[in-house]
Every structure is written in C-alpha cells, then in structure tokens.
Amino acid sequence: MMMQERTYKDAVGAILFDAAVSPQVGHAWFAPDYWRECNALRTQAGGRGGVAIIVTPVGECVLRHYRRGGLVAALMGDRYLWLGADHTRPFTEFRLLSEIARLGLPGPAVVAARYVRHGLFYGADLITRRIANAQTLAECLLAGQLDGERAEEVGALVARFHRAGVWHADLNAHNVLMTPDELYLIDFDRGRLRTPAASWQQANLQRLRRSLLKLGAASQGEAAFEKVIWQPLLYRYGRTLTP
Structure with missing residues (x-):
C-alpha cells in the first residue's frame, strides 16, 4: 500500500x-x-x-x-x-x-x-x-542464544541498510529486533540517508560491537567473541554489502 x-x-x-x-x-x-x-x-x-x-x-x-x-x-x-x-x-x-x-x-x-x-x-x-513475536538482539545475547548463524543474520541486516545509504544514529543491540521470520532495525531518531562510505559504515559497526561487549558478549574471552560472533557478523556483512 x-x-x-x-x-x-x-x-x-x-x-x-x-x-x-x-x-x-x-x-x-x-x-x-x-x-x-x-x-x-x-x-x-x-x-x-x-x-x-x-x-x-x-x-x-x-x-x-x-x-x-x-x-x-x-x-x-x-x-x-x-x-x-x-x-x-x-x-x-x-x-x-x-x-x-x-x-x-x-x-x-x-x-x-x-x-x-x-x-x-x-x-x-x-x-x-508493533513488530510482533520479537526480541531484541540484547535479549537474545543475554539468553545465551546468540551464535555464529544469528550473528551472520545481523551482519546481513546492517549491510542492507548501509548499502542503501541508511545511517542509524544509535546502532546497538537494543535496536535490532529478531522474529522467527525476519530481523529489523528500529529507533531511527536522528538517522538519515547518506552517501555510502566506509568511514561512517565502519563507525556504525564499531558502535554495535561496543554495545555487544558492554552486554557481556565477551564473557568467554574476547578471542572467543571474535571467532564465534564478530567475525561471522563481519563476513556476512561484507558479502551482503558488495554481493
């Protein structure tokens, strides 16, 4: 419609x-x-x-x-x-x-x-x-349900927005919603359309990374976080950003 x-x-x-x-x-x-x-x-x-x-x-x-x-x-x-x-x-x-x-x-x-x-x-x-049957990425992490596969899905989600030039002013684990069928970004206050550029795209990703670490994503050590969560997220992000 x-x-x-x-x-x-x-x-x-x-x-x-x-x-x-x-x-x-x-x-x-x-x-x-x-x-x-x-x-x-x-x-x-x-x-x-x-x-x-x-x-x-x-x-x-x-x-x-x-x-x-x-x-x-x-x-x-x-x-x-x-x-x-x-x-x-x-x-x-x-x-x-x-x-x-x-x-x-x-x-x-x-x-x-x-x-x-x-x-x-x-x-x-x-x-x-309202997006029904959803939990935030933060809730998923705290419930111990964030694995490499879900991390890849988050990477693909962010890349789709970045490829279209959509800048999220506060990309964090609370603003990613996960349902059984789809992932969403929410809360676009102060967001805007920008010419795609590695500088702001990488800054966005680092903001998300800091949010995950703050919530305890590296409780098993930062090396484990890099291998299990962050590298799969970046891999799928890169593949989706420039298919």
Whole structure:
C-alpha cells in the first residue's frame, strides 16, 4: 500500500500521518491516558523515550515519546529547540521510515508523528506498528542464544541498510529486533540517508560491537567473541554489502 502523507495542524502543534493506514489521527492518539481509559494500553515503560504499547483501530502500535538522554536530559528533558516543522525529530524520523519502507528494508511501519509547540521549544511523539513475536538482539545475547548463524543474520541486516545509504544514529543491540521470520532495525531518531562510505559504515559497526561487549558478549574471552560472533557478523556483512 502506497504511503499517503497527510498533515493536521492546529494551535497546539501538528500531526503527520499516513492516511492509507488511518484517515484521521488526533492528539488523543499520543496520550497514554487516553488508551488506558479505553482499556487499550497494553504496557508502558519508563526511562528514556517513555514507550507504550497501544491497541489502536489499525492494530497494536508502539507510542514513543521523545526524551533526551545523557547529561542534556537534566537540563532539557523532553524539550527540543524549534527550528521549523520539517526539522522536528518526529517528522524527520517519520519520513525516513517512509523511505525505508519504500526501499523494501525491514524497519518499523510508521503510522503518525506529532510535535507540540512550547514557545521556542517543542515536545514530540511517534507511533509505529508493533513488530510482533520479537526480541531484541540484547535479549537474545543475554539468553545465551546468540551464535555464529544469528550473528551472520545481523551482519546481513546492517549491510542492507548501509548499502542503501541508511545511517542509524544509535546502532546497538537494543535496536535490532529478531522474529522467527525476519530481523529489523528500529529507533531511527536522528538517522538519515547518506552517501555510502566506509568511514561512517565502519563507525556504525564499531558502535554495535561496543554495545555487544558492554552486554557481556565477551564473557568467554574476547578471542572467543571474535571467532564465534564478530567475525561471522563481519563476513556476512561484507558479502551482503558488495554481493
């Protein structure tokens, strides 16, 4: 189904949505309390991003509230400097996800994005379709289920995005989803399309490597990690990047 991008604007802010998925999306869609009152809020997690699983008229979706991380969070929290609608975090991620879908790459299917103005700042939210029966690469690793075969699949996944020029700003083990049938990359906040180049592609891979090591992937020693996990991942990555 072709994307039908529509925008709804009012005095509060604006909503960008795919009319092919839902002909109308209001501000209530971005309020966890609304879904709770409708008995349609499955789960809600705290921490950075404030993610909720909601049951909408178009199926189960993920509602994510944008929130800064690191030291900046103490000062800015969930506020971002207003530089125009097309430069807002949710609108740029919405459009990148639309392009990812057009390219046939496995990313979250986008439903709607919203910003709310607060003077010189804005708050932001994004709704995507929930990917069912999935676990993160981090969960797979911690469950002792990450082997050379799965590592190769991850390498192929990353290479497909890199070959298309899709740069993920935070490529880590929590942003790789694994289902019985497919692997996905999620959370493309601050991501963008770039001319394919070894410099940023290798930096992306090193970020993923650091994430795996931080989660204990080298618990049997770094030599074992290199042989069992990292080298198979790089092998399949290279074969997929330049077939």
